[in-house]
Amino acid sequence: MNHWIIVPVVLPALAATVLVLLGDRLAWQRAIGLAATVALLAVAIGLALRANAGDCWTYALGDWPAPFGIVLVLDRLAALMLLLTAIVALGSLLHALNGCDARGRYFHALFQFQLMGLDGAFLTGDLFNLFVFFEVLLIASYGLLVHGGGAERFRAGAHYVVVNLTGSALFLVAVSLLYAMTGTLNMADMALKVAGAGAADAALIRAGALLLLVVFGVKAALVPLYFWLPATYSAAAAPVAALFAIMTKVGVYAILRVSTLIFGADAGIGSAVAQPWLLPAGLVTLALGTLGALAGRTLRRLIAYLTIASVGTILAGVGLFREAAVGAALYYMAHSTLAVALLFLVADLIARGRGAAADRLERAAAVPQPALLGSLYFVSAVALAGVPPLSGYLGKLLLLQAAQGEAAAVWVWSTVLACALLTLVALSRAGSALFWHVAPMEGSPQRGRATIADALPAAALLGCLLGLAAGAQPAARYARATAEQLLHPAGYVRAVLGGAAGLSAETAGRR
Amino acid sequence: MELLVASGIGVLVASGVYLLLRSRTFPVVLGLTLLSYAVNLFIFAMGRLAPGKPPILAPGVTGYADPLPQALVLTAIVIGFGMTAFVAVLAVRARDALGSDHVDGVPDAAPERPEAR
Numbered sequence: 278m279n280h281w282i283i284v285p286v287v288l289p290a291l292a293a294t295v296l297v298l299l300g301d302r303l304a305w306q307r308a309i310g311l312a313a314t315v316a317l318l319a320v321a322i323g324l325a326l327r328a329n330a331g332d333c334w335t336y337a338l339g340d341w342p343a344p345f346g347i348v349l350v351l352d353r354l355a356a357l358m359l360l361l362t363a364i365v366a367l368g369s370l371l372h373a374l375n376g377c378d379a380r381g382r383y384f385h386a387l388f389q390f391q392l393m394g395l396d397g398a399f400l401t402g403d404l405f406n407l408f409v410f411f412e413v414l415l416i417a418s419y420g421l422l423v424h425g426g427g428a429e430r431f432r433a434g435a436h437y438v439v440v441n442l443t444g445s446a447l448f449l450v451a452v453s454l455l456y457a458m459t460g461t462l463n464m465a466d467m468a469l470k471v472a473g474a475g476a477a478d479a480a481l482i483r484a485g486a487l488l489l490l491v492v493f494g495v496k497a498a499l500v501p502l503y504f505w506l507p508a509t510y511s512a513a514a515a516p517v518a519a520l521f522a523i524m525t526k527v528g529v530y531a532i533l534r535v536s537t538l539i540f541g542a543d544a545g546i547g548s549a550v551a552q553p554w555l556l557p558a559g560l561v562t563l564a565l566g567t568l569g570a571l572a573g574r575t576l577r578r579l580i581a582y583l584t585i586a587s588v589g590t591i592l593a594g595v596g597l598f599r600e601a602a603v604g605a606a607l608y609y610m611a612h613s614t615l616a617v618a619l620l621f622l623v624a625d626l627i628a629r630g631r632g633a634a635a636d637r638l639e640r641a642a643a644v645p646q647p648a649l650l651g652s653l654y655f656v657s658a659v660a661l662a663g664v665p666p667l668s669g670y671l672g673k674l675l676l677l678q679a680a681q682g683e684a685a686a687v688w689v690w691s692t693v694l695a696c697a698l699l700t701l702v703a704l705s706r707a708g709s710a711l712f713w714h715v716a717p718m719e720g721s722p723q724r725g726r727a728t729i730a731d732a733l734p735a736a737a738l739l740g741c742l743l744g745l746a747a748g749a750q751p752a753a754r755y756a757r758a759t760a761e762q763l764l765h766p767a768g769y770v771r772a773v774l775g776g777a778a779g780l781s782a783e784t785a786g787r788r
Numbered sequence: 789m790e791l792l793v794a795s796g797i798g799v800l801v802a803s804g805v806y807l808l809l810r811s812r813t814f815p816v817v818l819g820l821t822l823l824s825y826a827v828n829l830f831i832f833a834m835g836r837l838a839p840g841k842p843p844i845l846a847p848g849v850t851g852y853a854d855p856l857p858q859a860l861v862l863t864a865i866v867i868g869f870g871m872t873a874f875v876a877v878l879a880v881r882a883r884d885a886l887g888s889d890h891v892d893g894v895p896d897a898a899p900e901r902p903e904a905r
Contacts, residue, residue, distance in 0.1 A: 405860060412867050419874060423881075431882035432893040435813065438875050439891075442820050443808065445871075449827045449864055453857065457834035462856075 281327075282336040282351050284320050285359055285396035288313055293389035301382050307374055310385035314370050317392065318363040321356070328356035329755065331762070333772035335402070343774050344466040350402040350773060353759040354607075358399040358530055361611055364741055365523050365618045366392055371734035372622050373516035380425040380514075387424070391417035391520065398527055402773055404452050405462045407531065411448065411496070415441050418524060421517045422509060433512035440505045444495040451488035458482050465773035468539045468766060471547040479546040486540050486550040490532065497528025499592060500562040503585050507569065510581035515625030518577065519618040525588050526614055533595055533603075537763040538770075549598075556596030556685055560692045563589030567696040570703040576624045576636035579707055580617060583661060586696060587613035593689060594676050601679035603760035608753050609672030615742050616661040616669060622735040623653050627711055638710040642717075651712050653735055658704040660742050663697045668746040673697060675753060793833050800826035813879035813889050820875060824868035831861050 292313035299305050327334065328351055336349040370388060378384040394414025401407050419441075423434045456462055458478050459470035474482055491502070498506040506525070510518050532551065540547045566586030573579030591613070594606025624636050627650055634641030644650050656667075663669035673693055680689040745752055762768065800822050807819025835857030843855035879889070886893035 405863075409863065409867070412871075416871065416874065419878070423878070426885070428885045428893065431878070431885040435875075435878055435882045435891060438871075438878055439808070439816055439820065442871055442875065443823065445867075446820075446823045446827045450830055453831040453834040453860065456857070456860075457836075 279334055281324060282334055282349050282400065285317060286393055286400065288317055289389040289393035293386045293393065296386035296389060303379055306385040310370060310388060313389060314367050318367050321359040321363040324351055325356040325360045328353045333769050335772050344461055344463045347406045348402040348773055349400040351400060352769060353762050355399045357759060359396055361614050362392065362395050362523050365614060366520060368618060368734045368738040369516040369519040375731050377514055377516055384424055387417045387420040391421060395523060395527060399530060402464050403462050404464055408448050408452055412445060422513050424517060425514050429512045433508045437505055437509045440495065444492050447488055448492040451485050451492060454481060454485040458485065464538055465770040468770055471539055472543060472545045474546055476546060482547050483550050486547060489535055490551040490554065493528045493531040497532060497588050498525050498585050499588065500558050500565060506585055507578055507581040510584060511575060511577040515621055519621040522584065522614050522618040525584060526610060529588060529591055529610060533763065538766045541766055552596065552598055555592050559589045559593030559596050560688055563593060563692055563696050567699045571699055574638055576627065576638065576707055576711065579703060580620045580624060583700065584617050587617060590693065597680060597683060599679060600760045600764055602676065603763060604757035605672060605675035605679045607756040607759050608675055612668040612672045612745055615738055616657060619657045619735055619738040619742065620661060623657055626650055626732060626735065627654065638707055640714050640716045643715040647712055649732060653732060654708055656739060658708060662701040662704050664701065666746065668742055671746060671749050789837055793837060797826050797829050811890055813882065813891055816891060817875055817879055821872055828861050828864055831857050831864060
């Protein structure tokens with residue numbers, strides 16, 4: 278058995294435990310947190326190279342055979358998400374070292390717990406275990422969100438926690454309903470049971486599937502469940518907001534996993550339950566997110582709305598449910614996660630340079646380094662808006678190509694293109710307000726000059742984005758192969774159940 | 789039995805949702821608690837209601853209760869308990885920071901009428 282698969286869960290868990298025990302020795306905390314995150318990135322790269330071979334690797338926890346014990350499964354999608362998480366985490370953590378992490382005692386421990394929850398959620402092959410890892414990442418995110426304190430964070434934090442606890446209650450209802458109908462929690466096994474279920478069970482199984490869609494829609498900030506996001510993301514400290522860029526993608530991941538594996542094309546009565554909802558919901562999310570960005574009064578709120586818009590784009594691609602479209606959506610997901618994280622970091626640099634005006638889009642003193650911050654903002658805005666030649670443009674182009682010939686092509690093309698234009702308008706408006714709408718200097722002493730070192734984490738994320746554009750062909754090929762693997766889940770099921778498939782048919786007979 | 793359990797869950801959910809929609813944080817926390825009780829009962833019932841049957845293998849017994857939902861309920865109770873503790877602390881801190889226990893942090897403009905609570 279290959280033990281590397283569990284390392285992305287165990288490593289942050291151990292690091293977090295040590296960090297809690299360390300107390301408030303900041304230098305040690307930084308060293309351990311950073312070492313663990315760098316190691317996580319190395320492991321994630323190794324696992325991604327391994328997953329690229331095209332097989333699903335499984336790891337049975339405690340060596341219990343598949344339908345009875347919990348399995349971790351590494352396929353291309355899981356490896357892609359692990360890699361994205363590690364990259365965004367390293368960028369955010371490096372940015373946090375500029376002093377933001379000193380504002381609370383347990384920042385580094387919570388950060389590692391968050392990584393553990395994220396990695397576990399991406400790896401697990403068990404529906405209830407997915408719930409548990411969701412709770413791990415959520416409770417860490419509750420702590421991270423209020424990191425630094427302040428009225429705005431507590432207000433946003435209370436809303437965020439209550440919304441997510443309600444979502445968790447629904448998640449439990451959905452999971453136990455599906456357990457009652459199929460007698461299993463293992464996702465691969467559940468896929469077989471759903472495919473073999475009779476028409477009498479159809480209504481309850483489909484209800485369970487749609488409840489899951491609602492739960493994951495809350496996490497992914499899908500229309501109409503996104504209202505918690507703008508306040509939360511704009512209230513969070515910059516490195517936390519950047520890390521949260523991957524949090525909405527957990528919802529996207531779960532929707533993708535469940536709707537291809539359990540309720541995929543050959544799921545019989547359970548097939549394509551969520552599919553008719555995804556495309557329209559994705560397009561409406563995209564439109565509303567873009568309109569919200571146009572109306573944003575602070576840069577961070579604007580970026581938060583663009584996060585929603587990017588989720589809409591991805592889910593529209595997933596909703597088309599064809600290999601090319603899902604591949605394009607995955608490529609766009611990698612791009613948008615990095616771009617949103619990057620913009621949150623850049624917004625923080627700008628806000629610190631503007632003193633009391635922070636990131637409000639209004640007339641204020643000029644930033645101390647307009648050339649450095651301006652060009653960082655310009656390139657990241659170009660990337661996020663999807664203007665050639667960067668990866669946002671390539672992702673959208675792939676999506677538009679994939680939509681060709683579909684009945685919904687008109688809607689996809691018009692919404693995606695119109696929203697790209699409006700995003701560009703919103704980002705240019707914000708940029709000109711921040712950099713050009715300058716009041717004469719009025720000696721505000723608390724303005725911080727960003728050093729080159731402060732801008733390095735953002736520059737590193739920008740480098741990853743440029744790499745994603747320069748290496749577009751291999752990246753898009755990987756995304757396409759991931760989509761192909763997702764839409765043909767038989768390999769996943771075989772890898773998880775293996776010789777136990779006959780055994781699980783026997784347990785099905787018992788019910 | 790089925791009717792009793794089902795209506796019990798229904799009443800708990802209804803009360804929980806009602807409290808969840810209140811404007812003060814304390815009823816909201818209570819609402820979340822009721823909701824998690826309802827969900828725990830629901831998970832338990834999803835293993836089928838089998839009174840008086842053992843969940844683990846025993847000699848000379850033919851009918852069994854499903855042990856898995858009982859384990860799931862245990863996990864859900866632990867997580868729900870931790871979350872309730874956290875949300876209670878968060879509500880207290882938010883009240884300190886915002887000067888009000890309104891969920892939107894709106895300061896109390898006028899002294900509250902006693903019947904509003």
